[in-house]
Amino acid sequence: MNKNVSGTTTPDDLVIRAQGLTKTFDDGRLRLQVFSGIDFTLHRGECVAVIGASGVGKSTFLHLLGGLDAPTSGEVWVTGQQMSALSVAARGHLRNTALGFVYQFHHLLPEFSALENVAMPLLIRRTPRKDAFQAAGDLLGRVGLSARLEHKPGELSGGERQRAALARALVTRPACVLADEPTGNLDTRTAAQAFELMLELNRELGTSLVVVTHDLRLAARMDRVWQLEAGALRAYDGADVQASA
């Protein structure tokens, strides 16, 4: 990428750039167009919330940004690399090094403990086991799970699983975390703490955040709020956020 995409912005500032994204689900029986040409840029260190009604395409949007699903047309660049131009292995490597995911449904591995689940992204990167478990234990402590290290996902509450999933997304200190309703199952106080942890990481390490949330009060703490509606992404007015939160 060598052209200036938005006035004063240089490509190095962009953690994610998406251009002309469309997505159509078509299984031959049902055809559903979810997006009709979305452009999106996320700068280094920027924190944004994505809001929108159920079924509007928020999870699909995060999957496209993170290379977990391919757009029907359009392109996504992650830290300057064009996702569609990469091999499956290279795309996986980029995901593992540059991105952290918090899925809408936690996706923890059931047969592994919380500690092992959180250490996993580091072990995949061949971080020495001692360091990986140390980092995983530290982060589990920061999400309030230091007494649950040996519990398997089935032995954790829904909110505890979500916090473990958050720790797993943050453990590699990625350039960007894509989080799909990371606080959806949490009580107000724990949700605020989980959000705070993400914002702390943003301040400490410049990690960019894209967070899908239904909580307008939490959304208002981000740099920008985007609303997905009728296949389009538009800036959501901050005053509205405050008023309706």
Ligand SMILES: Nc1ncnc2c1ncn2[C@@H]1O[C@H](COP(=O)(O)OP(=O)(O)OP(=O)(O)O)[C@@H](O)[C@H]1O
């Ligand atoms: N694999 C798929 N095949 C067909 N349709 C799909 C598929 N995945 C999602 N959809 C449809 O695409 C639309 C967007 O789904 P998505 O999961 O992105 O919504 P969402 O905004 O995240 O909703 P929620 O707030 O309920 O999580 C929905 O109408 C859904 O039914």
Ligand SMILES: [Mg+2]
């Ligand atoms: Mg969703």
